[in-house]
Each structure stands twice: as C-alpha cells, then as structure tokens.
Amino acid sequence: MEISPIFFYLFAGVALAASAMVILKRNPVASAFSLVMVFFAFAGIYALLDAHLIAAIQILVYAGAIMVLFLFVIMLLSADVPSFDLRRAHPVARAVGGVLSLVLFGFFVWAFKNSPSPAPLGNFTAENIEAAGGNSRVLSELMFSEYILPFELTSVLLLAAIIGAVAIAKRKQSLPTEGRRK
Amino acid sequence: MFEPNLYFWLTIAKFAVIMTIILSVAPVMAWVERRGSALLQNRLGPNRIGPFGLFQSICDAIKFMFKEDPVPGHVSKFYYSLAPVVSLVPAFMTFAVIPFASSIEIDGRIFSFQLANLNVGILYIFSIASLGVYGIIMAGWSSNNKYALLGGLRSSSQMISYELSLGLSVIGIVMAFSSVHLNDIVAGQGEAIRQLGPWALPEWLPIPKWGVLIQPIGFIVFLTAIFAETNRLPFDLPEGESEIIAGYHLEYGSMKFSLFMMAEYTNMFVASSLITTLYFGGWHGLHWVLNLVPVEGLAREWTRIVLEMAAFFLKVGFFMWFFVWVRWTLPRFRYDQVMDLGWKVMLPLSLGNIFITALAVYYGWM
Numbered sequence: 001m002e003i004s005p006i007f008f009y010l011f012a013g014v015a016l017a018a019s020a021m022v023i024l025k026r027n028p029v030a031s032a033f034s035l036v037m038v039f040f041a042f043a044g045i046y047a048l049l050d051a052h053l054i055a056a057i058q059i060l061v062y063a064g065a066i067m068v069l070f071l072f073v074i075m076l077l078s079a080d081v082p083s084f085d086l087r088r089a090h091p092v093a094r095a096v097g098g099v100l101s102l103v104l105f106g107f108f109v110w111a112f113k114n115s116p117s118p119a120p121l122g123n124f125t126a127e128n129i130e131a132a133g134g135n136s137r138v139l140s141e142l143m144f145s146e147y148i149l150p151f152e153l154t155s156v157l158l159l160a161a162i163i164g165a166v167a168i169a170k171r172k173q174s175l176p177t178e179g180r181r182k
Numbered sequence: 183m184f185e186p187n188l189y190f191w192l193t194i195a196k197f198a199v200i201m202t203i204i205l206s207v208a209p210v211m212a213w214v215e216r217r218g219s220a221l222l223q224n225r226l227g228p229n230r231i232g233p234f235g236l237f238q239s240i241c242d243a244i245k246f247m248f249k250e251d252p253v254p255g256h257v258s259k260f261y262y263s264l265a266p267v268v269s270l271v272p273a274f275m276t277f278a279v280i281p282f283a284s285s286i287e288i289d290g291r292i293f294s295f296q297l298a299n300l301n302v303g304i305l306y307i308f309s310i311a312s313l314g315v316y317g318i319i320m321a322g323w324s325s326n327n328k329y330a331l332l333g334g335l336r337s338s339s340q341m342i343s344y345e346l347s348l349g350l351s352v353i354g355i356v357m358a359f360s361s362v363h364l365n366d367i368v369a370g371q372g373e374a375i376r377q378l379g380p381w382a383l384p385e386w387l388p389i390p391k392w393g394v395l396i397q398p399i400g401f402i403v404f405l406t407a408i409f410a411e412t413n414r415l416p417f418d419l420p421e422g423e424s425e426i427i428a429g430y431h432l433e434y435g436s437m438k439f440s441l442f443m444m445a446e447y448t449n450m451f452v453a454s455s456l457i458t459t460l461y462f463g464g465w466h467g468l469h470w471v472l473n474l475v476p477v478e479g480l481a482r483e484w485t486r487i488v489l490e491m492a493a494f495f496l497k498v499g500f501f502m503w504f505f506v507w508v509r510w511t512l513p514r515f516r517y518d519q520v521m522d523l524g525w526k527v528m529l530p531l532s533l534g535n536i537f538i539t540a541l542a543v544y545y546g547w548m
Contacts, residue, residue, distance in 0.1 A: 029323050033261070036316060043309075056305040064312025065345065071319055072338040075331065134301030136362055 007048055015041035028074050032067060039063040053135040188291075196297050200277060207502075208447040209239035215506050222510040242440075249436035254325075257433060261324035266434070266441035269317020273448035275310045279303060280455045281365050283465050283490035286483050295487065296365070303362040307456065308349055311411065314449060315341040318413070318420055321442070322430040333429025336517065337420035340410055343524035344417075348407035350532035354400035354539040355393050355460050367393075368464035377547050393461035399535040401461045403528050408457065410524070412449045415509040419517055454501035455494075462497050465490035 014037060021034035039062045046055035089097075129138050143151050213228070213236060220227025228235040253259060283295035300306050315337055322334020356362055359370040375389045375396065376382060383389070394401045410417040421429035431442045458464060468489040477485050515523070541547075 030258075030261070033316070033320065036313075040313075052300055052302045053305070056302045056309045058309075060305060060309035060312060064309055065342065068312075068315055068319070068338050068342055071323075072335065072342070075319075075323060075335055075338075134363075136302055136305070 004048065008045065011041045011044035011048070015045070029071065032071050032074060035070075036063050036067050039067070051135065053139060192293065193297070196295070200297060201274070204274060204277060204448055204451060207451045208444040209243060211447040211450065211502060211506075212242065212443070213239045214503065215509075218503070218506040219510045222507070246437050246440040251436045251438065254433050256326045258324040258326065261320050262433070263438070265317050265321035265324060266438045266445070267317075268320055269314060269445040270441050270448065272310050272313040272317075273445050273452060276307050276452045277455065279306050279364055280452075280459055281368055281464060282455075282494045283487045284369075286487055294365075295491070299363070299365060301363065303364045303367075304352055304356065304460075305362060307452075308345075308352075311449075311452070312341070312345060314411075314445070317442075317445065318430045321434065322420075325430075325433040327433055329426040329428075330430050330432045332426045333420040333422075333432070336422075336426075337413065337430060340413075340417065340419060340520060340524075343521060344407040344410035344528070347403050347524065347528035347532045348411060350529070350536060351400045351403035351407065352460065353532075354397045354535050357536070357539045357543055358393075358396055360543075364459055364464075368459060368466070371463040372466045390463055390466065392463045392466075397461070397535070397539070399531060399538070403532045403535065404461065405457065406523070406528060408453045409505075409508070410520070412453050412505075413446065414450065414505055416512040416515050417520060418514060419520060422514060424514075450502060450505050451498070454498045454505070457501050458494060458497040463493075465494040467497070468493040 018034045018037035018041065022031045022038065025031045025034060039058060043055040043058040043063070046052075046058060129135060216238070217227045217229075217235065219225075228238040231237040231241055253262065278297040279300055281294065281296040285292050285294040287293070318337040319334045322330045322332075322337065325331070355367060359367045361367060361370075371390060371392050373391045374387070375391045389395065413420050419425075419429075421431065426432075431439055434442065469486070471489055472482070472486055475485055
C-alpha cells in the first residue's frame with residue numbers, strides 16, 4: 001500500500017506545527033488544544049497506513065477521552081501560571097538544556113539513519129488481514145488467544161491504578177468529616 | 183497521476199446528496215422544534231410566514247447572516263472564532279459511515295449507499311463524536327466569562343461520564359451480531375428471531391431481529407447516553423439557561439451562534455440515524471411494499487432502494503421528533519443527579535448488559 005505523499009506531508013506538517021505549539025504556547029489550555037491536533041494528525045497518518053483500528057482508537061482514547069480529562073483538570077485548577085519561564089532561567093540551565101536537546105536530536109538522526117530494514121510482516125500482509133475479516137477481527141482474535149496473558153496483566157494493572165486513585169481521593173475527603181463527628 | 187474514475191464521481195455525488203440533507207436538517211428542525219414546543223404547550227408558535235410558518239427558518243437564516251457579528255473585547259480571538267467550526271465539523275464527519283440503504287448492482291458494479299465502508303465501523307463514529315465536545319470546551323474557555331467556563335466544564339465532565347456507558351452499551355450489539363461493520367449489523371437485523379432464551383420460536387412467527395428487541399437494556403442505556411452526548415434536555419447542563427444564562431455560547435452572536443445551533447441539530451440527526459441503524463433495523467421495514475408494485479428488473483431494484491431510504495428516513499424522522507418531544511416534556515436534571523445517573527446507574531447497567539449478552543451468545547440463545 002503506497003501512501004499518498006500529499007496527505008502524508010499534510011498530516012506530518014500539521015503534527016510538527018502543532019507539537020511546536022504545545023511547548024511554545026504560554027497558556028496550558030491552548031497547549032492542550034494543540035496536543036489534540038497532534039493526536040488527530042497522527043491518527044490521519046495511521047489511517048493512511050491502512051491501520052484504521054489504531055487510528056480510531058488513537059482518536060477515541062487519546063483525543064476523545066484523555067485530553068478531555070486533561071482539559072477538565074486544567075480548567076478546574078485554572079493553572080495559568082507557567083511552571084517554567086525561559087527568559088528568567090539561569091544561563092547555565094539554558095546552555096545545558098540547549099546542548100542536551102542537540103544531543104537528543106543527533107541521536108534521533110543517527111537512529112533513523114542506521115535503523116535496520118523494516119521488520120518482516122510474516123502472515124500479516126494487507127491482503128491476508130482483509131481476507132480474515134479486517135483489522136479489528138484479526139487483532140481481537142490474537143489478543144484473546146496468543147496474547148491473553150499480557151492483556152490480562154494490563155487490565156490488572158489498570159484495576160490497581162483505579163483502586164489506588166479511589167483510595168487516595170476517598171481518604172482526603174472523608175478524614176476531616178469523620179474527625180468532626182467524633 | 184490521479185485520474186478520476188466512476189467511483190470517484192459517485193463518491194462526490196453521494197457526498198453532495200448527504201451534505202444537502204444534513205445542511206437542510208437544521209432549518210427544518212428549528213421549525214419543528216418551535217412548532218412542536220407550541221403544540222405541547224398549547225400555543226400556536228411561528229405561523230405567519232409561509233404555510234404553517236415553514237419559511238420562518240429562512241427568515242431567521244437571513245437575519246443571522248446580515249446581523250452585525252460583534253467580537254467582545256475580552257475573548258481569546260483565535261479560539262473564540264475557531265470554536266463554532268470545531269463543534270460543527272465532527273457532527274458532519276460522523277454521518278460518513280452510516281448506511282441509509284443497501285447496495286444496488288449496476289452493470290456488474292456494486293454501488294452502496296454509504297459514503298465510506300470502513301472496517302472499524304462503529305469505532306469511527308464514537309471516535310469522531312467524542313471530538314464534538316472540544317467545540318464546547320473551546321467556546322467556554324475562550325469566552326473568558328465565568329458562566330461560559332462553567333458551561334464548558336459541565337460539558338466535559340458530562341461527556342466523560344456518559345461516553346463510557348454509550349460505548350459499553352453498543353458492545354452488546356457488536357456481540358450479538360459479531361461485527362463492528364454497520365452494514366453487517368443492519369443486515370443481521372433483517373433476519374427473524376428464532377430463539378427466546380433457551381426456547382426456540384416457531385418458524386412462522388415473523389419477529390424481526392431488531393436491536394431493541396434483543397438488547398432492551400442496552401437500548402435504554404444507549405438512548406440515555408446519546409441524549410447526554412447531544413446536550414439535549416434533560417441533559418442540557420452546558421447551556422442551562424436558568425442556572426448559567428446560556429453557558430458555553432453566552433458570548434456568541436449572529437452566524438457564530440447559529441453554527442452552534444446547527445451543530446446541535448446535526449448531532450441530533452446523527453444520533454437518530456445511529457439509534458435507527460443499531461436498534462431499529464436501519465433500512466429494513468418497507469420491503470413488503472415491493473410485492474404490491476408491478477415492476478421488474480432494474481426498476482424493481484431502484485424501487486427497493488427508494489423504499490429502503492424511505493424506511494430509514496421515516497425512522498430517523500420519528501427519533502428527531504422524539505428528541506423534541508422529550509425536550510418539552512422533561513425538566514432539566516440537577517448537576518449531581520446527572521453524575522449519579524451516569525456513574526451509579528448507567529455504567530453498572532451497561533456492564534451487566536455485556537455480561538448477560540456474553541452468556542446468551544455463549545449458550546446460543548441469541
């Protein structure tokens with residue numbers, strides 16, 4: 001499947017520009033809106049690669065659910081005080097940050113230049129997946145047979161996180177009122 | 183290079199037809215809503231312009247377009263202007279995968295009445311529909327007004343709470359028809375129910391396998407959640423006139439305001455189409471008329487398509503009216519009641535529904 005280059009550059013350009021906006025915008029709410037654009041552009045690239053399921057999940061989970069929660073929290077806390085101001089930073093901190101980001105950029109360039117040829121697809125070519133009933137069917141069959149253990153472990157991890165969150169929220173709320181009653 | 187073929191032109195044609203239908207939904211529904219509310223409240227409603235006041239919406243549209251479009255000085259201008267567009271575009275995008283008739287074969291080529299047949303089907307609808315809330319949040323935040331901000335906050339919390347129940351209630355349908363393709367789901371609803379729990383039904387009993395009959399709990403959860411997702415009464419807390427004036431669109435006027443209204447009616451249209459497609463047999467229901475008309479060959483096929491579209495849009499029209507009906511019948515929930523209903527009633531109900539459906543599918547009762 002060849003990618004239409006116009007759409008690839010469109011989505012990639014939007015993703016890059018929006019990523020820059022995420023860190024350049026001073027207001028956290030505006031940064032969050034830019035991050036939604038990044039996720040949306042990524043989903044577009046996934047859809048160009050025929051990975052419709054990943055694209056849909058990307059928008060559904062990241063753009064549709066997690067970012068709404070982020071925005072809710074940011075707006076509720078009205079965190080409009082920037083946590084880091086470049087103009088007031090110490091010169092040493094600026095120099096170290098600049099050097100480190102250049103090193104990271106160099107590392108990425110090296111990694112992309114020297115990356116081995118793409119991993120072999122094996123059985124999972126576009127035609128085979130289409131014949132077996134599409135992305136979602138193939139993925140779910142694999143998830144509930146061959147990869148059932150990691151899947152269940154992830155769900156246990158999420159359950160532990162949920163219980164932890166509830167426990168922390170409940171303790172802070174209920175302690176003072178119980179104290180008052182006694 | 184790119185060469186436009188027949189498929190390309192057909193897609194463009196389908197796109198044009200669907201856009202025309204969706205764009206005419208808002209003015210027609212504005213009229214239905216005003217006349218309907220008048221009917222339910224024993225008033226007359228707008229009845230002066232055109233027959234039954236039908237041209238009132240045209241006058242309103244002209245008024246909206248030629249009105250001054252003031253931008254208050256205290257708003258964040260970029261996001262303030264972007265918000266109405268952001269709320270309208272996802273509403274349009276969702277309709278792309280809904281089949282409004284089955285397919286027809288012309289000269290050996292199959293032509294389907296659906297803009298895009300994605301193999302993720304329902305997931306696409308939910309992912310795009312979940313973006314609709316950003317328009318409201320953006321409007322509420324960029325207006326720099328505390329009532330607007332409250333509206334945006336309410337909208338986001340309501341959306342998070344009900345999106346879970348909405349998604350989980352549809353899992354039951356996906357399990358029953360073992361597909362996420364909307365085409366497969368509609369085709370499955372054309373068959374008859376053969377099993378009622380462990381008992382087999384007699385062959386002659388023609389009960390269609392509609393989603394509402396095999397997933398009654400799922401349907402109730404879905405209907406409630408979709409009212410919350412479209413911000414319609416009794417879930418219109420983001421705009422709650424008596425509490426936060428007009429909520430998220432408080433600072434908007436003229437065409438920008440009417441874009442929010444259009445987004446609301448378009449969302450209602452998509453929601454009605456979804457209810458029809460998932461729970462009321464989609465385009466099934468009028469095939470019996472085909473036996474009464476003496477047409478053969480290709481004309482018969484086209485009659486079938488017209489009947490399917492008629493069945494689909496009749497059902498959608500009923501649910502659009504249902505939205506209006508509920509709005510002028512039920513009062514608004516209190517905020518804590520909305521949250522309680524979402525998390526303590528709808529979520530457990532939808533989870534229980536998945537469990538029961540899994541049992542039924544496992545034992546072959548469905």
